[in-house]
Amino acid sequence: MYTFTDRGERSLTLRPEGTAPVVRSFLEHKMYGQALPVKMYYVGPMFRYERPQAGRYRQFYQFGVEAFGSADPALDVEMITMPIHVYRELGLEGFEVHVNSIGCPKCRPQYRELLRRYLEPHKDELCGSCQSRYERNPMRILDCKVASCQALTAEAPLMADHLCDECREHFAGITSYLQELDVAVVHNPRLVRGFDYYTKTVFEIKVPDLGAQDAVGGGGRYDGLVAEMGGPSVPGVGFAVGMERVLLALDKEGAKTLTRPGLDGFVAQFGGESKRHAVALVHKLRQAGLRVDMDYMERSLKAQMKAADRGRVSWVLFLGADELAQGVARVRWMDTGEEESIGLAEAAVYLRTKKEARS
RNA sequence: GUGGGUAUAGCUCAGUAGGUUAGAGCGCCAGGUUGUGGCCCUGGAGGUCGCCGGUUCAAAUCCGGUUACUCACCCCA
Structure with a gap:
């Protein structure tokens, strides 16, 4: 111990x-x-x-x-x-x-003695550790890995019969x-x-x-x-x-079973105002119980997509100037590549519903 | 406690008649596509060669020591 x-x-x-x-x-x-x-x-x-x-x-x-x-x-x-x-x-x-x-x-005590008596004549032929097992716990000799001990116990009496x-x-x-x-x-x-x-x-x-x-x-x-x-x-x-x-x-x-589960989604942004909105959106999505991440390394959009792909997300939300002007985000479904627009206010509920529908 | 093996880039590993700037694949970053992933191409970053000492003009490479990891024995309450 x-x-x-x-x-x-x-x-x-x-x-x-x-x-x-x-x-x-x-x-x-x-x-x-x-x-x-x-x-x-x-x-x-x-x-x-x-x-x-x-x-x-x-x-x-x-x-x-x-x-x-x-x-x-x-x-x-x-x-x-x-x-x-x-x-x-x-x-x-x-x-x-x-x-x-x-x-x-x-x-068990009777059996143990029986086993001892059976092994007694061969005591000297046992391996070193089995010789001490003979005294302490002779039953462990039965599962000794040493071949010679296995041979000696091949015909030994078994607990099952006693x-x-x-x-x-x-x-x-x-x-x-x-x-x-x-x-x-x-x-x-x-x-x-x-x-x-x-x-x-x-x-x-x-x-x-x-x-x-x-x-x-x-x-x-x-x-x-x-x-x-x-x-x-x-x-x-x-x-x-x-x-x-x-x-x-x-x-x-x-x-x-050992594969790591992916994220639900990724929020991609283009810097400036869109980043501010992205931070807020990620927060909101997480509160809705979704597993989401975004970029914190000032990476290009392409690099953000790669990161999203690595995270094995189901979807990516694009928050650009055009989208923000309309109060929407583009949703890209990563498995099919299809895209659609979704109002910023409804995004969390919508994506949450989609997730539940899938599982 | 005993015996064997290993230690070089983030990861998996190459790298001996000792010889200049220590390599590959993968990964990472960037570009090819001024707002879009997987495939492909190009480029880049990244290494006290576990550590200490010795031999040598010269050590990742040879020798000694040391540490860590690893497999097995022991043990398995």
Whole structure:
């Protein structure tokens, strides 16, 4: 975690994720007294200390959802499908959803021991980090990237085969809901998320094209966390999405979602009196809710047109001496090149109406 | 914390037997059209060659150091 001492000699730590803070908030405000489940979302910056690399920044942005109070597998499914909806909405395609159950305090300890016993004879053959994982968290050996470790665990016992009745039923419930909803997921029995507060369900959404840091979102159930943090025994489930990674993935897929929206229009003027009117007109158009710009560089009309084109505007208003004399402006529609005259007094309403008609 | 790579114009990058005014494409500005965009043509502006030091008559180029960025490992709460 990113911990440092500030000028007041206080030790500060920047939050690395959103779930624990949301749980604290849930407790502080005694939300377990409200109608359950309580659902919350958050959006904001998170921080990590580890060296940055592709898709892993010191400061990054996450949004997430947490739901407290129900152990129903349908709620797990809601948390799994919600980020999927978001990705689809954004136009992301190349992602896969991995789902697994890592058991609960009733069945996981036994399984963990089973795994240890299985690996014990091969302990010396494990890679360096897996040897320490053997002591600390043997389940993480299952998703080690080192080939020799993968070979050693190829036939290892899996949590899926050693879940207690409750966990097995819960996972079966999730599987059947997902099937019913026709949501394609990969049951990945080796998926072990880093957080140890998870119980039963864990899931992760990966974009294989992203490189070493390929998870764009993930989550799981944490039925013991609220109690662990000093609250009543309230189950919870949630997910978080890393926004930069989603952007990277969209960028890689060439998604059109990332294109910057243009302005509505541009007011071109010819200097002198027309500039004074342009300033006033731009102000008026903006007040009408239109996104408008004008030239502030004393540029030629041709240059103003180029600027308008760069801003990908729908229209350009020309304010010249001739127009001003008649109290009108010329409107040029940039896609067709057609022009028309519009009274200065009606311009804002007219253009606003046109905009609404288009969208 | 460990290892590799990179650093030259606003951007993406060329540029070694060390040799004069360091280049291209794109972008930007102007003109070709004395009041009209996209395409095209012409011209222009813009660079401490990351920084410090060394070798040399001469360093973007060679050597040492340093900083930043980057990819991966570690880690992923």
